[in-house]
Amino acid sequence: MDQFYVYVYKAKKAGSIEIKRRNKTIEVKKDDVFYVGKGKGRRLNKGSRNVECERFIKIFGKNIEKVKEDLTEEQALAYEHELIQEITASGKYLTNVLAGQSSKELDSSDICIIKYLYKLKTTNVIKISEDDIAYELGLYRAVISRIIQQRDTTYASYPALCPDNIVHYLNKYKRDVYSEIKYCLDLIDNGVLNMTQTELGTYFRIEPTTISTIKQGDYIPIPPSKTFLARLLRNHDNKETPSIKGQMKYIMDELLKEANITLTDIHERIGAKYALNYAFFIDLKRHYQGGYVEPTTEMLLDMMALKIEKNQKYVQKIS
Structure with a gap:
């Protein structure tokens, strides 16, 4: 039915x-x-x-x-x-008819703008509905639906073109990004997403320190777009994942017991070798709640080499 x-x-x-x-x-x-x-x-x-x-x-x-x-x-x-x-x-x-127009008055520039705004919506740049687009352009919502859902091949050849007043749309229909991040942070805490706060920040192009502030703030969790959320779930589900976090957590904790070894030393000597940035170790130190994973022999050798190097420098310094 x-x-x-x-x-x-x-x-x-x-x-x-x-x-x-x-x-x-x-x-x-x-x-x-x-x-x-x-x-x-x-x-x-x-x-x-x-x-x-x-x-x-x-x-x-x-x-x-x-x-x-x-x-x-x-x-x-x-x-x-x-x-x-x-x-x-x-x-x-x-x-429904917001500027006294009918669908018969639709012109080519309207079609291109509709397609462009829909593209911004689906790529999670702005949060805009078909009703909103109809309001902005003074058209029937039914017309917007036909163009967006490609039910009429008449519109197929029209490209998506940026409107001259794009700043207006970016300001008026901006996403509540902090609330979306809060939603994703809750998924991480509940074990739905297997990722660090630093990794989450790269998706939203936001610094790790800001992510931490959002986590502690009173933001109301709001789901991001279905497309964006699906990408997160596919890339960071809870299947068996590489154990680099647990391995590095063990190495980091062992090395930080040494008074003359800093987090910067660990990043520069070990992290760089495994393509791990400094933010990875900060996030690991502050937020990782998983257990240790036994490091590889190579990792243990790197850890011992750093200990020996730092201890030798320390002995030379006090001699």
């Missing part, structure tokens, strides 16, 4: 609202439809819509009504578009 449906928001009470960009005041009657949408599951009750729709809800309240059910997604998009056309043709105002 198909699960998609088309729904509407109706005003709970009558009143008026000023639409500034159209320089007019609109009278709304009780039960007037002011938003048309399509969805599945609990979509009609979840999340927010575009800014103008939310203004209408705040002023008039909303009653939600499913107008057609048991549709494929294609059928739901088509009926949503048809219903929007029908209601706007009768002179009623819908918050």
Whole structure:
């Protein structure tokens, strides 16, 4: 059975609202439809819509009504578009049509911008919905869906091009990165992700010290995008992994018992040989909670060589 449906928001009470960009005041009657949408599951009750729709809800309240059910997604998009056309043709105002435009006024630059914004969304650069894109460009959300989901080959040849006002999108739709990091840190603590805080920082391009601050802060954990989270899980699941952390933890703790050996010495003499940066040892010292793993013979020889070298230098210094 198909699960998609088309729904509407109706005003709970009558009143008026000023639409500034159209320089007019609109009278709304009780039960007037002011938003048309399509969805599945609990979509009609979840999340927010575009800014103008939310203004209408705040002023008039909303009653939600499913107008057609048991549709494929294609059928739901088509009926949503048809219903929007029908209601706007009768002179009623819908918050779906945000700049008085229709899909017939879509131009090539809009298509390129839509594709570019969607690319930024899927690569986890900005957090923007189809409703948001519709609001920004003054188009039907159904049109945005058709372009993004590539349901119409008409748009296939258009490239994704950066809009001139890209700074606006980066500022307005920036991700809550710290909350996403907090979410990932919780996965690490719960054993879902097998990685260090330093490794997590490389994914977000954030310094290890900042990651530590986020861990201690009162940020609300928010999941990152599905694509980004899937990449983390694939690369850092809890399967059998190389034991370098446990091995280096043993070597580091043994060497730091020597008064004349520092973490910098361990990094420069041993870490560099195994392509481990200084941040790796800092993270290992502060956050690693796993057990020791027996080092290889070569690692033990490196450890002993460093001990001997430092002790000889120490003896020479005091002689």
